[in-house]
Amino acid sequence: MNTLRFGYLKVLFLILSLVCFSATATSQEHQSEGSSVLSDGKLTKKELAAAMLTAEKDLTSMLKASMSVVEEEVENSGIFGPGAWMVLKDRKLKKVRLDEAAESAPPAAKLRVFRASLRSLARHEKIDASLIVYPGTITKEGKKERVVVVEHEHRLGIAGLKLVPLKLGQGNATFGAPISQEKSFQIFYDQRDKRAE
Known part of the structure; x- marks a missing residue:
């Protein structure tokens, strides 16, 4: 029973880590795109x-x-x-x-x-x-x-x-x-x- 609970905790930790990491990466990606002069790929x-x-x-x-x-x-x-x-x-x-x-x-x-x-x-x-x-x-x-x-x-x-x-x-x-x-x-x-x- 302990090994089953430990397995669930590992999976839950992995899922939470992935969700947090992808949110951080997505947030940084949008920040750097928006701050660039060519963020839209066009020059005014x-x-x-x-x-x-x-x-x-x-x-x-x-x-x-x-x-x-x-x-x-x-x-x-x-x-x-x-x-x-x-x-x-x-x-x-x-x-x-x-x-x-x-x-x-x-x-x-x-x-x-x-x-x-x-x-x-x-x-x-x-x-x-x-x-x-x-x-x-x-x-x-x-x-x-x-x-x-x-x-x-x-x-x-x-x-x-x-x-x-x-x-x-x-x-x-x-x-x-x-x-x-x-x-x-x-x-x-x-x-x-x-x-x-």
């Missing part, structure tokens, strides 16, 4: 506008900084090399610096180093935006024209490429109207090699 127009404004400010600050450096280099030496900038999580703008070995590398190698560095920082969620500039040429009406190639990406889902015409006359650099093009993500949301997985 106000939240979307704020996100787009943040992205625009980040990309604009990087573009201004990069074009200022390009202008200075072109006016001093007639040429410019690849460069990269990033916006950190605390909204600070920072120029990407290369070590001595990478600094003396050819431009194509520098671009690969910039992309790899920025991709690593993005994967570790250290940055929100990236921008890379490098020299290029386009053919317009049968003539080759110098351009500043600007690749930019933002964690908020923006990626693009701008070709900014560049002219140097009497020691002064002037920039034409940018030509925008679509670009796939290379820094944020990149596709890892499926063979490696």
